[in-house]
Structures are given as C-alpha cells and as structure tokens.
Amino acid sequence: MLLGLLLVAAAIGIWISAQNFSRLPNQSYGSETMPLALSGVALLLGLFMIVRSVIAGAAIPRATLPAWAETPGALVALLVTLALIVGYIVLAGRIGFVPVAIALVLILMLVMQVRWYLALPLAIVATIVVQQAFARLLLVPLPRSGFLSFLW
Amino acid sequence: MSVMIEALGLVFQPYVLIVIVASAAFGMFVGSIPGLTATMATALLVPITFFMDPVPAIAAIVTATGMAIFAGDIPGALLRMPGTPASAAYVEDAYAMTRKGRSQEALGAALVFSAIGGIFGTIVLMTASPVLAEVALKFSSFEYFWLVVLGLSCAIFVSPGAVSKGLIALLIGLFAATVGIDNPAGQPRYTFGNVELLAGVQFIPAMIGLFAVSEVLRAVVNRDTPRPPIPKNRGGGIFRDQWRNLCRYPVQVLRGSAFGTAIGALPGAGADIAAWISYAISKRFSREKEKFGTGHVEGLVEAGASNNAAVSGAWIPALVFGIPGDSITAIVIGVLYIKGINPGPTVFINDPQLIYAVFVVFLLANIIMLPLGWVAIKAAGTVLSVPSKVLMPIILLFCIVGSFAINNTPFGVVLMLIFGVLGFLMDENDIPIAPAILGLVLGPMLEQNFITSMIKADGSFLAFFERPIAAGLGLFTIAIWCIPLIVWAVTRMRRTA
Numbered sequence: 001m002l003l004g005l006l007l008v009a010a011a012i013g014i015w016i017s018a019q020n021f022s023r024l025p026n027q028s029y030g031s032e033t034m035p036l037a038l039s040g041v042a043l044l045l046g047l048f049m050i051v052r053s054v055i056a057g058a059a060i061p062r063a064t065l066p067a068w069a070e071t072p073g074a075l076v077a078l079l080v081t082l083a084l085i086v087g088y089i090v091l092a093g094r095i096g097f098v099p100v101a102i103a104l105v106l107i108l109m110l111v112m113q114v115r116w117y118l119a120l121p122l123a124i125v126a127t128i129v130v131q132q133a134f135a136r137l138l139l140v141p142l143p144r145s146g147f148l149s150f151l152w
Numbered sequence: 153m154s155v156m157i158e159a160l161g162l163v164f165q166p167y168v169l170i171v172i173v174a175s176a177a178f179g180m181f182v183g184s185i186p187g188l189t190a191t192m193a194t195a196l197l198v199p200i201t202f203f204m205d206p207v208p209a210i211a212a213i214v215t216a217t218g219m220a221i222f223a224g225d226i227p228g229a230l231l232r233m234p235g236t237p238a239s240a241a242y243v244e245d246a247y248a249m250t251r252k253g254r255s256q257e258a259l260g261a262a263l264v265f266s267a268i269g270g271i272f273g274t275i276v277l278m279t280a281s282p283v284l285a286e287v288a289l290k291f292s293s294f295e296y297f298w299l300v301v302l303g304l305s306c307a308i309f310v311s312p313g314a315v316s317k318g319l320i321a322l323l324i325g326l327f328a329a330t331v332g333i334d335n336p337a338g339q340p341r342y343t344f345g346n347v348e349l350l351a352g353v354q355f356i357p358a359m360i361g362l363f364a365v366s367e368v369l370r371a372v373v374n375r376d377t378p379r380p381p382i383p384k385n386r387g388g389g390i391f392r393d394q395w396r397n398l399c400r401y402p403v404q405v406l407r408g409s410a411f412g413t414a415i416g417a418l419p420g421a422g423a424d425i426a427a428w429i430s431y432a433i434s435k436r437f438s439r440e441k442e443k444f445g446t447g448h449v450e451g452l453v454e455a456g457a458s459n460n461a462a463v464s465g466a467w468i469p470a471l472v473f474g475i476p477g478d479s480i481t482a483i484v485i486g487v488l489y490i491k492g493i494n495p496g497p498t499v500f501i502n503d504p505q506l507i508y509a510v511f512v513v514f515l516l517a518n519i520i521m522l523p524l525g526w527v528a529i530k531a532a533g534t535v536l537s538v539p540s541k542v543l544m545p546i547i548l549l550f551c552i553v554g555s556f557a558i559n560n561t562p563f564g565v566v567l568m569l570i571f572g573v574l575g576f577l578m579d580e581n582d583i584p585i586a587p588a589i590l591g592l593v594l595g596p597m598l599e600q601n602f603i604t605s606m607i608k609a610d611g612s613f614l615a616f617f618e619r620p621i622a623a624g625l626g627l628f629t630i631a632i633w634c635i636p637l638i639v640w641a642v643t644r645m646r647r648t649a
Contacts, residue, residue, distance in 0.1 A: 038323060085365075127549065
C-alpha cells in the first residue's frame, strides 16, 4: 500500500515536471514524451498496488522500522559511513587522496569493530596499494597531497 | 588457404604472443575491480598500440577486452557486485552459489561458457559475417524499439520477487536515464542547474552505488550479526564441474551462443540485452524454473555464453561495414584506421591476411582466457577468507576510486553515494536492483527509437507491427506480458468452477 502511494505521488510529480519540457518543432513528441510515458506507467502500477492491497484488506499504511534499527549503534554506524563518503567528496580535493583515504578506511574499520592496531596498518597499506594501482598504473589523476607527492 | 597460413604466421610470433598474455593479465586486473570497465582497459591501451604493428595492436585490445568482461563476473560472484550490466543478469545465482560453497563452480561456469560463447561468435564472424551484417542493417528503429522492450521485459520477469517490484526497479532506472541533455529536443531535464548532470547519469558510478555501496551499508548496519561464514569450497574444481554442466546443458550453451551472436551483431544492442534475454529464455524453458535465483547454474551457463558471444558478434558490423556497435569497437575501428586498415567490405579484398590474423587473435584471446581465468579464480578465492569487517572498508575505497576514475571528477563519487543509498533502500524493501541498471543503460536507446519510430509512423502505433521482424518481436514481447496473465486468469476460473 505504502509503495503504491509513493508511486502515485512520484507519477504526479514527474507529470507536473514534464509540463516544462518542450516538443520537437512541428511534432507531437519531444523531451516530455519519455517522462510522461513513465509517469503514466507509474500511475497505473501505483493504483494497481493500492487496489490490490485494499482488496487483500491491508491496513492503513504506517512506516515500520527494519530489524537492524533496533540494534544499538546501527543507525549511528550507517550515518557515520555516509558522512565518511561525504567527507571524502569535500576534503579529497583540498588535502589530497592519501590522507583522506587512510582516514576513511581507518574510521570505517573502527566502526566495523576492527581493533585499532590492526586497522591502522591495514588502512595505510590498502590506501597506498590503491593509490599506486590507480594513479601510477592506470594514470587516474587522484588528488595529490603536497607532502606525499613523491608517491605519484 | 595461403591467406590463412600467412595470417597464422602474423599471429604466431613471440612478440605477438607476449603482447596477448600481457594484455590478458592487464584486462583481468582492470575487469576484476568494481568500477573499472573493459572500455577503460581499451582506452588505456590505445596510446601503447601506437608503437605496435597492426596485428599485435589489435591483439592487445581484443584480448584485454574479452578478459576484462569475464573478470567482471569475479566480484559479481564473490561479493554480489557485478562488473558489467551484462553480468548483473546472473549475479543473484552466482552469488547464491558462492554462499553455498560453490564459488569455484560458479566462476568456472562463467569462465568456460564465456570462452565457448566467444569462440562460437568468432567462428560465425569468420564464416557468415557478411550475411549477418546484411540482416543486422535491416533493423530500423521499430525493430530496435521492440528489442529493447523485450530486454527490459525479460529483466522484470526473471528478477526474484514480485513482478510489480521488478517494474518499480525498472521505472527507477528509466527515470534516471531521462536526466541530462541527450534527449530528442536537446533540452536539459532534471539537471537542477548542475553542469555535470547535463551529460546524464553515468551508469558505472550508479551501478557501483546500487550494488557495491548498498552492500557495504548493509554490512555496516548488520555488523553485530554478520552473515554466516561461507562454507569451504565444495565440488570437483573449476573445470571438472563444467564438463558435467556442458553434458547436462548442451542446448542451453548452443542457444545462448547463437542468440548472443545474433543480438551482438546488431549495432548498439550488445551484450547487456543478450545476457538478459538469454537468462530469461533459459528460465522459461528450464525444467527447474523454481531453482533460478537460488544458486542454479543453468541460467549462468546460457547467459554467460550469450554475453561473450555478443562481444564477438559486435565485431561483425564493425569489420564488415565499419559501423561500431559499442564504444570498444569504435576505439578499435579508430586504431585500425591509424594502422592503415580501413574496415569495410574492401578490407576482405585489400588486406585479407590481416583480417584473418584478427580472426585468429579472437580465437586465441578466448582460449588463453581459460588458463589465466583459472589463475584469477584461484587468487580471487582468498577474498572470501577475509572477514567482512576488514573487506568492506577496502571495497568502499575501491568503489570511490572507481567512480572517480570514470570521468576523473568527484561528481562520480556523488552519484555513487546517491545510488548507494537508493540501492540500500530498494534492498530493504525487497525491490530487485538489476532491472534498474538495465533501465538506466537501455533508457536512452528506448526513448530514441520510440520517438524516431513515432515520427516516422506519424503517430500510428500500427506501424510498429508493419515490418515482419518488428511484428515478430512485438508479438513475442506482448506474449511475454500476456501469457502469465492468461495463465493466472485460467487458474482462477478453474478454482472458482
């Protein structure tokens, strides 16, 4: 039921946004054709799912938490992981790939409950191996760090 | 015959053979890293091929490509992170086999039947390419439209779980494909003023996000209750199991190879559609339909053969008419021109020994895949012994670098993150991920062919059934959608009666 309602809402949203797209000159088709077709299919599917749920006697939809959310710290671990990726996006260009990647792997290993004395060397070795493989062998221009430029 | 002997002389030289082995190892390395593609392996080899003669240059690219495409199956089978959209077709079965301690059988099947499919496609390329190329060129936008719809339909019906959820996944992929300026009117859609989104959603960062990052997020939230350890590998070994599979599924191997070659020969269609259609056909005609998606090797055998046969098939229009079917054949055509070989009908008259040497290279590339693939499978098996809590942070690092490497911009990492969260939410709600990938890959082709056809037909839907091949494909696609409905209605009527 909830998925059906979300689909109907998405279909309406896509349909409204598609009104801003133009057609090809002197044609009935253009940039809006595909979004309109998708909104039509989404609307039909959403309605079908709602009707099927109603016939099956489904209750009024309510959001339920997954089983893992009841584990202490799981949500925090998820948010920390997402924050680490955002941190990489923001910081790698400024202070370079190597220090940011080491920090990312190290913190994520600690989140995953790896002991720090194992996590630290693993994070350093993994980062250097990845940096050498991508930057040296495959010539991917990973962001350089001033004091670690000798690695490139 | 003398041309063939001359061609063999061009190939069987120490320098060419060393180039083949080295590029095979390079392709294996690139392909087995999530995010790095066969196209990237090809592009990286181009500057090196400037210093080579035509035969070793083509040998390097062809071998690296074939190897990278097979190697994409390795992270798919071991970690549920397919390297290519084509290997996403059978990733659930391959990963389920790994969870049952049959990773070597799964990867062995991917390896052996990829090689068989590739050799089949090469033999067709050598013997019947002009005829097939003529047929392929008769495909207009109407046929391509139905072919894409058929591929997408197969993705929905073979996905585990409810059809409605498969359709939701497909809609997500198709919607993501509408982003950007590459549409009929050339108008920016859903770019929100972002310049990088004008080029659309790159499918590699999206695929890394949907499959790999979502897997990392799942491991993070379940860190206190990790999955049970993968049992020690059972079975008779990488190759011995495959002899049994070959004896058990000869029709599937032949059918997958033939379909793969035929679909691959269509410019722009390629291995992605071929693998999905072959997997769906395998499931449809199997005596053990219920086992698909639970770690059954049959679909893997057929779709694996189809996948690589399509790669060989893509060379048919490329060599016969000089029409590239995908980015890899486009790069190779460029290399051929640089080397003074002009692909097209005249190449068979002007440089027959060179073109036959290229055919021999195709065969060698598929044969050498077997020993090198064996080494790669054995080496990759150690990944399974690394605890998840150590492996996942390192995988995330590979995901980030792989997403960055597509366009060398951090925007790839942003896309990876967005699709990672989306993939996690989809998985939490039992929505299959693979149809979303196929929707994203085939969305532009669907839109382009639909709108071109509608303009040509002046808005008449009947025109989609006026050409014989289009009508056949259209009716087949409609039947795929209607047959389950009819079966359901008949069963219901019988129950009420």
